[in-house]
Amino acid sequence: MAPARALALAFLALPAAALAQAAPSGKAGATEVTWYGHAAFVIRTPGGTVLAVDPWLSNPKTPDPDAVQKLEKVDYVLVTHGHFDHVGDAVALAKRTGAKLVASFDLGQALIAAGYPKEQAGFDTLGNVGGRIAAGDATVILVPAIHSSGFADEKGTTHPGGSPMGFVIQVKGGPTLYHTGDTDVTLDMKQIPERYGKVDVMFACIGGHFTMDPKGAALASSYVKPGVVVPMHYGTFPVLTGTPDELKAALKGGARVQVLEPGKPVKF
């Protein structure tokens, strides 16, 4: 375990209280999203493509600490940036499932060095901001985030992880999802609906300290104009103090806030 990771884990908060809200009713052919806590989501498209985003599946809010050993099928692992709370269990998941890596080219090289199977991390799925990656019946667009992206290996040596990113995931015949990654609100976010069309669901970090806080996320939502905002990256560590209630108060109408319960799939 890297010292940075050990340090962070030592200061983990208790798992947050259940934060479930009523999930939307299932739709035939809908896209299923399961939150695993923090910034980790597993997305199943109508065509059967499975994408795992920022798969720290063993995080303190996880509904199943052994999820990395249990997921039957993962086609693509998407990692926004190099920090441990986003890379998470990517390498173990890739070895088990054969999933290809969608990430910055630089982070891809760092993860290959850390054991990510090289044949699953090639030019077809590694890219950089502005790129569009074909991922089954989804297209993943790599968009800017303002953050840092060093990747600390098991010895604690930090490697460059390239540009931190967010992901716009356009599902064929389904919703457009936007995972902000770790970022502050940026004016660049105004371009997302202009260039990539209506965002149905925005997964927005709200914890503050390392990212935007609820007020920042509300401003970001006013730029992106999604139908639904799903808060993430809060409550995992004591410093991530932003709450969904603060987000709701800051939004003052506009997008609907939907708080996911870890482990409970919802359909969009």
Ligand SMILES: [Zn+2]
């Ligand atoms: Zn983070």
